[in-house]
Amino acid sequence: LKLVESGGGMVQAGGSLRLDCTASGLIFSLYSLGWFRQPPGKEREFVAAISRRGGSTPYADSVKGRFTISRDNARNTVYLQMNSLKPEDTAIYYCAAEARSDPSIGPGSYNYWGQGTQVTVSS
Numbered sequence: 358l359k360l361v362e363s364g365g366g367m368v369q370a371g372g373s374l375r376l377d378c379t380a381s382g383l384i385f386s387l388y389s390l391g392w393f394r395q396p397p398g399k400e401r402e403f404v405a406a407i408s409r410r411g412g413s414t415p416y417a418d419s420v421k422g423r424f425t426i427s428r429d430n431a432r433n434t435v436y437l438q439m440n441s442l443k444p445e446d447t448a449i450y451y452c453a454a455e456a457r458s459d460p461s462i463g464p465g466s467y468n469y470w471g472q473g474t475q476v477t478v479s480s
Contacts, residue, residue: 358382358469360452365474368442372478376437378452378471386410389460390428390435391467394448394476404450405437406460413459419445442478449473 364376376392391406405416405426414426425438435452453467461467 360471362452362471362474365476367477370478370480372442373440378435380433385433386430388454389457391453392437394450396448403462408459444478444480447478450476
């Protein structure tokens with residue numbers, strides 16, 4: 358099983374990026390997906406998650422109204438659209454998969470993780 362993130366990069370504050378995470382080796386539609394991030398010198402934190410069919414999408418308070426998570430089960434891909442980016446959004450962003458119908462906000466329940474993609478927001 359493999360999760361591969363893409364779309365990270367450097368952007369100025371107020372800008373936008375979209376992260377993609379494509380999965381292989383699993384029945385994608387049976388998994389809830391999550392996005393987490395790890396800022397420099399800090400612990401990994403929850404960003405957003407999405408249930409198997411997309412009906413449940415919890416967000417961290419810090420990204421509500423700015424980030425949108427979505428998925429395309431036909432393409433085995435989960436997306437994170439990030440708008441109005443701030444310097445404090447700078448982090449390595451990871452996608453993760455868990456074999457649950459409803460997504461968790463804690464990293465411990467996720468079974469599979471991608472390698473991460475760097476997002477840097479300059480002021």
